[in-house]
Amino acid sequence: MTVKEVGSEAALRNAHCELDGLTPKQALAEQANGALLIDVRLEAHSAGIAGIPGAIVIDLMLLSLRLDPTSEHRIPEADSWDSRYVLFCEHGQSSQLAASELRKRGLHRATHMTGGFEAWAGAGLTTVHGSADVRS
Template sequence: MDSRPAIDRVLDESREGMRRTQVGELLALVDAGALVVDTRPVEQRERDGELPGALVVDRNVLEWRLDPTSPNRLDVADDPDRVVVVVCNEGYSSSLAAESLRRLGLRNATDLEGGFQAWLSVQPGSGTSRS
């Protein structure tokens, strides 16, 4: 029997079959038409900064705003084949969110491994950027 916390098991299950996006791939995906969705709460965005080019969608309404069949969807959420990269702070809740979007039919939904903090760590002036 798996003695890990249930959330750890659920997180692993949500990532099964999902190719998670690496920070170095993000720009190329955006250039190819991917939609990057930042689900971090306003407090984290104010503290750490914005993710350039990302659409901000509160986590509590994510499914309604991105479901192509929802009458409450955003205009950009009209293609179930579009790559959607969900970004949270560290890459945990985004995995759960991406799996939820996949269940709604967004078969190319994924998340950013390491989340915003991983992206921030490679930015110039962050103190930990890689060349």
């Protein structure tokens, strides 16, 4: 009999193993090829915080509902189980867990950006201020 690991750290390890986490530059390339960048930072719902051009802000608690193609509450872009979603948060842990959950719910191409927004900004990629596309 095998013992199943439990707890937050185990969940992060499991999510890390099952996801194809992207670097910020890879995330930018995927966005250019049609992937949706999804900002799950709570602070992103407030005006004035820096964000990523073209990213959609969705409350972490509503994420699966808003991206489920069968939900009446989905965003218009969530029209296929095959859609590519690249989630990001501030540092990468919340978006990693969220992407893992989306995969368990059938969105098999969901992933996350390693290092989150902090890594994006640190890579010198373009950021915007105060123009968030909030879909919560």
